[in-house]
Amino acid sequence: MIDTHSHIYLEQFDDDRDEVNRRAAEAGVTGIFMPAIDLDSIPKMEKLKHTDISFYKMAGIHPTEVSDELPEDLESKLTEFCSRDDYYGVGETGLDYYWSTELVEQQKKSFHLHCRVAKEVQKPIIIHNRDSTDDMLEIIEQEQDGSLTGVWHCFNGTVEEGKRALNLGLHLGIGGVVTFKNGGVDKTVARLPLEKMILETDAPYLSPTPKRGKRNEPAFMKYTAEKLADIFGLSLEEVDKQTTETARRLFGLDQS
Ligand SMILES: [Zn+2]
Numbered sequence: 086m087i088d089t090h091s092h093i094y095l096e097q098f099d100d101d102r103d104e105v106n107r108r109a110a111e112a113g114v115t116g117i118f119m120p121a122i123d124l125d126s127i128p129k130m131e132k133l134k135h136t137d138i139s140f141y142k143m144a145g146i147h148p149t150e151v152s153d154e155l156p157e158d159l160e161s162k163l164t165e166f167c168s169r170d171d172y173y174g175v176g177e178t179g180l181d182y183y184w185s186t187e188l189v190e191q192q193k194k195s196f197h198l199h200c201r202v203a204k205e206v207q208k209p210i211i212i213h214n215r216d217s218t219d220d221m222l223e224i225i226e227q228e229q230d231g232s233l234t235g236v237w238h239c240f241n242g243t244v245e246e247g248k249r250a251l252n253l254g255l256h257l258g259i260g261g262v263v264t265f266k267n268g269g270v271d272k273t274v275a276r277l278p279l280e281k282m283i284l285e286t287d288a289p290y291l292s293p294t295p296k297r298g299k300r301n302e303p304a305f306m307k308y309t310a311e312k313l314a315d316i317f318g319l320s321l322e323e324v325d326k327q328t329t330e331t332a333r334r335l336f337g338l339d340q341s
Contacts, residue, residue, distance in 0.1 A: 086310060086325050087116040087332040088303040090177075090211065090238050090258055090285035093140075094119055094129040097289040097300060109303035110137040113325065117303055118285075118336065120177035120211045120238070122147045127166065138303075141336065143167070143174035145199055148181040148192045148213055155191060160198050167206045173336045175203040176211025177238060180224075183215040193224065200228035203235065209335055210235035212255070218246050225253045234335060239287055241270050247277045256335055258285045259328075261293030261301065264312045275316045279324070283332040284310055 088109070098105055109117070118141045119130050126144075133140040144166035146159070156162075167175050178199035180192050203210040212235055214221045225233070237250050238258040247257060259282050263270045274282070284306055286293075292301035293308040307321075314324045333339050 086113050086284060086306055087118070087329050088114055088286050088288070088306050089118045089236065089283045089332050089336075090120055090260070091117045091288045091303050092119065092122065092126075092290075093117055093288060093303065094126060094133060095122075095289060098302075105302045105304070106136060106138055112304040112307050114138060114303045114306060115329075116141060116332075116338075118173060118332075119143060120174070121145050122177075123150045124162070141173040142171060143176055143211060144172055145176040145178045145211065146195055147177055148179050148195065149184050151188055151191045151195045153188065153191065155195055155198065159195075160202060163199070163202045164205055167202055167208055172208070173338075174209045174211050174235075175199050175206065176235075177213045178210060179213035179238075180217035180221050181213060181215040182217045182220075193220065196221075196224050197228065200224065200233060204228070204230065204232050207232065208234075208337070209256075212237050213239070214242075218242055222246065222249055222253065225250070225255065229253050236283060236335065238285060239291065240274070241268070242273070244273050244276045247273060251277070251281050256331065257282050259283070259309060259313060260285045260287050261291045261297070261305070261309055263316075264293040264308055265297070266294070271312065271316055274313070279313070279317050279319075279327055280331060282313070282328060283335065284313075284328045
């Protein structure tokens, strides 16, 4: 299995990162993609060395970390990082109107900027979206010139929104929320194509049931995979095979 969205480099894992990664490997995780929160995330990611698990870096500014004024050199800096062979995506970026709507214009500007970088370096964009679906999809529509790829991370939209995202060339990142009893995300996911879904944890956040409320870690992704198997009437192995193939194709792992 590939965890396509995990902040394993954050300080929440400083005390037991090796243990966490060992448990992930035991649970069948072979690769972990690391979206950045900000540029400070990058030196922390650089410290992670491949073990039984391969670690894949990405660079970007999370929408809640966007400042009043975007640094002038942000686009060139991100392009520089993301064009390197050991960087696999641009993000995370996107929109978040839940925590604050004060900097909506700056968030949008930053999201557009990330889309441009993604098209420039030909790598997928990692999209965070909270209470901002219409604006998020509208920006993707504006930026889509046939070359933009990416993932709507932690998908929790409606069937219609999911289909619109797929038509715009996006994939759906399926995380712990699909296991929540009251969310209804499982019913939505059931009506969308598994071939366009990839697995993720968003560790240390959003632990799946039965670990809900605890610190999330990549090993817990098995609960999300089991839920998908349940939803689609498949075995865990089939879900693993399909989602891993999709992730490898999206992030270009088979080309290198
Ligand atoms: Zn994240």
